[in-house]
Amino acid sequence: MNENIKNKIDTIVRDADVCLFMKGTPDVPQCGFSLAVSNVLKHLEVNFKGINVLEDPDIRNGIKEYSDWPTIPQLYVKGEFIGGCDIIKEMFEKGDLQNKLKEQKIIYKEKQ
Amino acid sequence: MGLKLEKIKMLIKESIPDAEIDIQDLAGDENHYSATIKSKVFNGKSKIEQHKIVYKSLKGKMGNELHALALNTIER
Numbered sequence: 001m002n003e004n005i006k007n008k009i010d011t012i013v014r015d016a017d018v019c020l021f022m023k024g025t026p027d028v029p030q031c032g033f034s035l036a037v038s039n040v041l042k043h044l045e046v047n048f049k050g051i052n053v054l055e056d057p058d059i060r061n062g063i064k065e066y067s068d069w070p071t072i073p074q075l076y077v078k079g080e081f082i083g084g085c086d087i088i089k090e091m092f093e094k095g096d097l098q099n100k101l102k103e104q105k106i107i108y109k110e111k112q
Numbered sequence: 113m114g115l116k117l118e119k120i121k122m123l124i125k126e127s128i129p130d131a132e133i134d135i136q137d138l139a140g141d142e143n144h145y146s147a148t149i150k151s152k153v154f155n156g157k158s159k160i161e162q163h164k165i166v167y168k169s170l171k172g173k174m175g176n177e178l179h180a181l182a183l184n185t186i187e188r
Binding site: 033064068071072081084085087091 | 163174180
């Protein structure tokens with residue numbers, strides 16, 4: 001893929017511990033799947049950066065190549081691609097997402 | 113835009129012959145599907161790898177002609 005776009009994405013995922021590439025913003029998601037993942041992170045009170053791919057076609061297309069994953073949203077923790085909507089929801093329900101955050105020393109709120 | 117349910121099934125079957133596929137058109141618009149797929153090819157693989165196998169079988173249609181396919185992959 002284009003080096004400039006790759007570097008741009010590298011910088012984004014390096015600069016924030018938790019990044020969500022999404023359609024819309026965490027406050028105004030523009031797609032149900034982006035909304036769902038954003039809500040999981042909000043529920044866990046994780047501090048995350050939302051990147052609105054609708055504002056940048058280079059990122060919108062580039063991120064799919066970057067992770068070899070064809071859909072958005074995409075969640076990254078400490079630079080690692082964790083998954084899309086189905087995987088994040090499943091991981092959250094099983095507690096695997098919480099374990100991942102714990103492992104990576106990301107602060108979140110444990111709820112019963 | 114959109115993709116017929118039978119076509120999706122066929123593409124997945126072509127790449128994953130032992131797949132047991134249960135697929136539903138969620139909105140009746142040929143654009144939002146939910147599928148549960150059971151296959152031996154998923155055995156021992158991470159969820160990301162399992163979903164990638166399914167996306168690859170759709171040959172670039174995922175995220176293009178096909179907007180939404182909720183996936184649940186199961187090892188058998």
